[in-house]
Amino acid sequence: MKNTALLAGLLAAGLVLTACGTTSSNTTATGGTAFTPPSLPALGKLGPGEGQLSVLAWPGYAENGANDPKVNWVTPFEQESGCKVNVKPFGTSDEAISLMKTGQYDVVSASGDASLRLIASGDIEPVNTSLVPNYADVFGFLKNQSWNSVGGVAYGIPHGWGANLLTWRSDKVSPAPTSWSTLFDPNSKYKGKITAYDSPIYIADAALYLKAHQPDLGIKNPYALDSTQFKAAVDLLKKQRPLVSEYWSDYLKESQALTSGDAVLGTAWQVTVNVTKAGNVPVESTVPAEGATGWSDTWMVATKSQHKNCAYLWMNYIISPKVNAQVAEYFGEAPANAKACAQTTDAKHCDTYHAGDSAYAAKIAYWTTPISQCLDGRTDVKCEDYGAWTQAWTEIKG
Template sequence: MNKKLIAPVALAAAVGLALSGCAGGDGGETAEAGGLQIDVPDVPMMEKLGDNENEVNILAWSGFVEPAWTDQFTADTGCEVNRKIFATSDEAVQLMRTGEYDLVSASGDASLRLIVDGNVQPLNTDLIPNFGDDIVEGMKGQLYDTLNGNVYGIPIGRGANILEYNSEVVTEEPTSWDVVWEADSPYAGKIAAYDSPIYIADAAIYLMATQPELGIENPYALDEEQLAAATDLMKQQNKMVSEYWSPATNVTSFTGGNSVVGTSWEVLRKATQDEKFKSVLPEEGSTGWSDAWMLAADAKHPNCGYAWMDYTSSPEVNGQIAMNFGMAPANGAFCDTSDEAKAHCDYYNATDEEYYKKVWFWTTPIDQCLDGRKDVQCTNYQDWTAAWATVKG
């Protein structure tokens, strides 16, 4: 599951429903990925910086923009930071389309939707000195935020969706996701699962390993038969699930004893603050997520936007954001700044590219098969949402 091998199809997957039938639109460049033609609006890139404006309006995940570093940024640049928190990628996309925000911390399931709709602009990395050699290779030049040779996203951090377990109950370290998917799991009734249609990709990853005859090559490229198989597996799991969690409920599900094993995030496992809770990346691999700063095409404060992207790409500030949110930092130099930083990077596998080769970053399925197949039509996110409704009942 080498990300370098799947990158061409991952490009289209991350775009989402906005790309269905978008080929052949008016203007812009056209890129081919996995046999798909994707029309890209010709949004100009800034050639040079001007004077900083007096403010910058930022859309961000909770924990990405905090006074601990915004105060210093304002003192250094004169740019007052106005922050709005969003809860989902869909909300972020909708808000960016209002034209009221300069920057967004976009995940891979939002970034290309913004690119292909002309909501964000390509970035001149020469104007962002901290976007240099210290940014980990696995987060530079990825096709979910780099298109036609243009960079649209400045990496912030990444993470894997891991298998968490209570070692007092699950006494042997699991090596497979079978403990959450198989009907004979000894932990039935105590299994935590992520509450989203995109969780179908987790089922697809398990089927890739256990039912190769289905022919699944990309967990975000499922034809009707493959989606039906993943849905059946999830219905089987549904009978064993103790709780479908959100970030707000995951920790209490485990600490309260409602769940003893299930999918989780590294930061949520850490938040349990009890050594009996452990985690592992199973042999089948996992899903995951990656975030980047993106600048609005019609940003009213682009110079402050560039200043923010450079400031937050420095080892110290990028590391603060990563530690505050709970993720692997994008700037690998942070890992050498202190013993605490090294421990954080080790915990989140920050510079371990072999680890992240096992991770399929969240993308949004579309009608075109993202594994390159042209003889069938694949299912899209609306199909997944309908299937998810039948799973949860």
């Protein structure tokens, strides 16, 4: 048992990891370098449900009717499985990691900026995909990716995906923006009315912008930044800081800011756009010319879970065609299950969100935990890990 610099770098600042194994140069499906996680077994066979399940989820992923009586896919699961569900929503990936470390939760809907840290720390174990029949219908381009697998071993079940959109009040912003430059122009007429995502992973948005506008930096992957590339991204965000009125992590609060006019321009999730539009507020959104960062979320099983049979029943249920369609429409994302597209209320939902469009999906830079082994395949330099990103984010916000 020993610490490794690579695995430690996967953790948020202040967290400590002791793990078996050494670093590795295994290649993931997306071409990045991988690490050797703690050796943990996946569940061998499915047994009877244990009667209860504790779910840690992004808001909107495990609705039980409390927010809207018409939106409830937890109760049918309880009736079908006999597993009583307790849902705990979280607001950021860092919060999800902290909560998972308490050992109180059985499954988590992890985004790519959390999944590798959970795997490296041993808080998450591999999944036996053969015990999840609906996994067979998950779009192939979501499987065995760098944020949900290591060395060809699956650590979760894909749930849904989407882009981080450029969003604006169409009655207050003109002309309609087509580039992220509208968020980074130091002379922007929208100074003090711009909102941005509150997380160290937002550094990747700056890196993606620089990839297009400063090609001499040589950025290939916005999550694989050497010291020079990283400094450039951080400096850009420090220059952006005076333009930002608020950094958001709660999409409902961002929606309120757009509604009140305290913010008129920024980065947002599709669910933010949907909620705001539902309040008759004129907002529009786009994936700009430079592309966008985004998420591909994964249901993962806690190593310490005492309810793993219920956990597997939940994972198979939540990505079943009908339920995956319900969640995707409610949250505002592309479903993971190809058969879900025939179950959506809006017949055009999957077309709108490019659900089965692998070419479109390839344009999105999905959240992935930065590690010291450069995820773009470089071996002659070290990249800044998530600990450095976390420290820099504190400096950016001031």
